[in-house]
Amino acid sequence: MGEKKLMKGNEALAEGAVRAGCRFFSGYPITPQNEVPEYMSWRMPEVGGTFIQAESEVAAINMLYGASACGTRVMTSSSGPGISLKQEGISYTASAQLPIFYANVVRGGPGLGNIAPSQGDYFQATRGGGHGDYRVFVMAPNSVSEMGNFPRICYEVAEKYRMVTMILADGLLGQMMEPIEFDFEPIDPSKLPPKDYALGIQEGRSRRVVRSYDLKPGFMEKHTWKLMEIYNQVEEKETRYETIMAEDADLLVVAYGTCSRISRAALALGRKENLKIGLLRPITVWPFPSKILHDLASRIKKILVVEMSTGQMIEDVKLAIEGSAQVFFHGRPSGGIPTEFEVLDVIKKIYGK
Amino acid sequence: MEKKVFARTKGLTETPMRYCPGCGHGVIHRLVGETLEELDIRERTIGIAPVGCSVFADEYFNCDMIQPAHGRGPAVATGMKRVRPDCIIFSYQGDGDLASIGMAETIHSAARGENITIIFVNNAIYGMTGGQMAPTTLPGMRSTTSPFGRDPKVAGNPIRVCELLSSLKGPVYLERVAVNTPGNVVKAKKAIKKAFQVQVDGLGFSLVEIISQCPTDWAMTPLQSIGRVKDEMIPYYPLGVFKSLEEKK
Amino acid sequence: MYQGVIMSGFGGQGIISTGVLLAYSGMVDGKHVTFFPAYGAEMRGGTANCSVVVSTDEVASPVVSTPDSIIVMNEPSLLKFEPTLKPQGLLLINSSLVSSKPKRNDINIITIDANKIAEEIGTVKCANMVMLGALINRTKAVSLESVVKTLSKVYPRAKKEMLEINENALKRGGTF
Structure with missing residues (x-):
């Protein structure tokens, strides 16, 4: 290639x-x-x-x-x-x-x-x-x-x-x-x-129309x-995601994009200290990998969402798990980039360490 | 012996138009339809319907049609012409669409000299939404958002689009016409045909501004409305050629 | 092997291209690399810095928060990045431009009169290469051969003489 x-x-x-x-x-x-x-x-x-x-x-x-x-x-x-x-x-x-x-x-x-x-x-x-x-x-x-x-x-x-x-x-x-x-x-x-x-070019075919509206009663509802x-x-x-060491995890980090990289580094640090951390990384954020998260949450009872925001994807996480696990959050909005050490500290606090 | 003296143009579909009695859109549609037929370009033309009364133009013109967001016709035309230079692209727009919300798209497509044709219908009012003030509403003219008549001190003065665009290098043909008399309709047809011919010849941006009437939202009879075109509209919006090929040479 | 590097100085000192050169050379050596520039709103004269990671394993975080080594090319950079360096980390200071002394004593410090050396070699413009030469000699993050091979890729418009000057500067830096 x-x-x-x-x-x-x-x-x-x-x-x-x-x-x-x-x-x-x-x-x-x-x-x-x-x-x-x-x-x-x-x-x-x-x-x-x-x-x-x-x-x-x-x-x-x-x-x-x-x-x-x-x-x-x-x-x-x-x-x-x-x-x-x-x-x-x-x-x-x-x-x-x-x-x-x-x-x-x-x-x-x-x-x-x-x-x-x-x-x-x-x-x-x-x-x-x-x-x-x-x-x-x-x-x-x-x-x-x-x-x-x-x-x-x-x-x-x-x-x-x-x-x-x-x-x-x-x-x-x-x-x-x-x-x-x-x-x-x-x-x-x-x-x-x-x-x-x-x-x-329309030669040999009927004319085509591209439109975004339909004013006939009921038609737009049908279209929608x-x-x-x-x-x-x-x-x-078309839902895509990736899991890392989720099999034996007792704490699951959910993060996408840049935060998934940082969280992966935190996971590596934590595993060295025998913390059983796993990662779910949504690759498509719409559609959101709700099913796998729902399944994982039935076993892993602690979930940490890491985002470079004040908490947006966390709503999709909560919707997916339907209250079956405890959800924690670490966020850095508007230019804040978390470090792996920072994320590890948050994880340790959740473990009570 | 029967002799056919008048027939439907192939440039229009058989869908009956639902414009108000006395409205200029029907006549203007017909002039554009005839042009598509006479220049033999119908089967390679894509028309753009605006947002406003003539949003339904996508049902009336007998060619491929697209309906974009309010005012964005020239941008959509740009996208289409650049990927289909073999097609003829026209954007049919009203005054609110072209001279208010879509002014940036209008000016910049003209400045880029896009090889497209714009049919600009100026009836000085927002028709479909119920008669609000347009960027071309005359001073003193009443609308539902200038109930005491447009006050230039508050609402500014109307925009003369042809004059504005004529300062740019991009456009090669700009003309203002009207459809209030049979004579003016004939002149309007000539202008529309010329504008499309300019595009067929690959010369660049063409726009025809057509002063039209809206009896319903002007609260007038059709007859009174064409009287206003003559007595008030044309004096403010003088008819004529504002830019032509001859001038460019 | 994992080497997280920060390079920092004024815009125009070649900080960014030096970072790219290091990352590119790492790639040529078959290592995993990332390069991330701090991008500011100013076009000229602002502070320029970048982070580079060269690693035998896949790079998890591209953000270098606690670097293994730092190249410092102006005063503000020393103040800003010295505290972030890992204990026993490497601090390379261009002493032609930085007169302050570092405060920490748990790190390895090398001061190089890089501008003066660069002028001796041919032009002050290659001071960044002197610093990079020292960095790769100390850290062994990438091989000198790869850096020399990569020079013409990162500076495609550089004349042959300038490439040679850069190569000499890298080698001279390698003596530190």
Whole structure:
């Protein structure tokens, strides 16, 4: 699949999307994701694709709406404040069932916040983010390698289920460098099967309409239930997670993204002191790995949630375990990054040590 | 012997339009539909319906259609044209859509010189939502959010879109027309056709602003409403070419 | 083997590229590596620092909170990072730019007149390489050969003479 390269997370993300067949990118500058549009600005022309620096995030997402409606694999990226602006277009895209892919390289918030790494946009990502009843398939990478290899999965899910997909990263994953080896051959988008909804040349077929509304009484309700059926399928078939040493654990740490790396380091330290710590790492945060967590919680009675926020994923954890275990929390919002020692201290306190 | 003197254009579907009596949209739709047929571009055209009364345009134009968010037509058009340069892309927009919420998208697609066509219907009012003040509502004109008449001291003055865009290098064709008289309808058709031709020839951004009437939300009879177009609208929004190819050369 | 390194100084001293060079060389040596720059809002003149991990095992946390070694290229960096160093850790100070003395006595301290040495070699710009040379000599985190091989990858636009100067600086640093 090619040689090992040392890449910045943001560049791996952009290259991964290009290799997965992305041929249209529009975006607007915001730290800490600027390497994505910068990379795309030369890479897109190289592969015969389009790069546009849009006048705003609002325009960028709507350019995607148009390009995606024509059957192209598209991408935009931004960070918190810009993702807020994109929510309008994301909601329309979800309703119109266009398969778009975007990334949020999360920074500290609310407001302009700061440019430091954060996981404060979990609610926004996993609850749809914009108005109305819809879900977004959300992958949470924890390495540069995953930053580069997840876009392919996102495009596949997006097109299979015709839904919005995204990567929820953070400033650390965007800025850090690690070796990456792509686990797939570059995809030639012209070889992908044609899409039966795509707008374009109509010769020999009836006209097509892409719309996000239905004003006929009862029709929108039906449409929304149809979307929900799709989301139920995605929940059943596309949930991804990873467990580490959960088999014999009596305390389970639940963490995603950067926090899962830090928690893994804390786990290694704790195991050296004979603390039976396990880790559940959601790889998709929507759909959330509720079933496995529910099963684990029936045996492991202590759960620690570690997040770079004031506590957002913890709500999904509590919903999943339905009160069957005790839930503890350690959070560092808006630019705070926990250390493995800090997490170990919290774990020891739970053990009463 | 029967002689056919008038027929439905293939550029429109057979779905009956549900616009109010006297509304300009029906005529303007027909002019666009005829253009698609006459330039033989219907089967490679993608139209963009706005949010507003003409959101239903996606049922009326007999070509591929898309309905985006309010005001975002030019951004959607940009995305489509860049990936399908072989298609003809037009964005049909009202005054609130184009000159208020979507002003940034309008100006920047024009500034980039996107090879798209915008049909801008200016009837100085928000129709579908029930007659609120638009960015093009005339000074003194009543609406449901300017019940005492638009006061420029409070609400500012209306925006002249063609004049505004004509300062940019991007657009190659800008014209303002009206559909209040048979003569003006003929001129409007010519302008619309020219705007599409500009795109077919790959020359760049074209926009036709069409001064229209909204008898319902203006609280007028259709006849009174076309009188207002002549007496109030056209004096504020002078008809004519604001940018043309000849000028560019 | 696990080596968590912090490099810190002013923007423009080559801190970031030195970090990349170390990480890249580690990768060439077949080790697991991560590099993370502290990214600020200022484009010039601010404090620049980065963390690099080189390890024979997969790197769990990319955040280096208690480094095994530190390269310090200005006064504020000494104040900021000396307290974080592991006991018996390695503190490399560019004494051409840092006059303060470290406070701890449970660490290994090496002071290098790096700017002066760099000027002797050819240009003050290679002071960072003198420091890196010392670091890899002491920690054996990566091999000198890999660093030399990697130079042209990290500085693709550097002229041959500059690459040679950098190589000399690395070797000179290796004598500490």
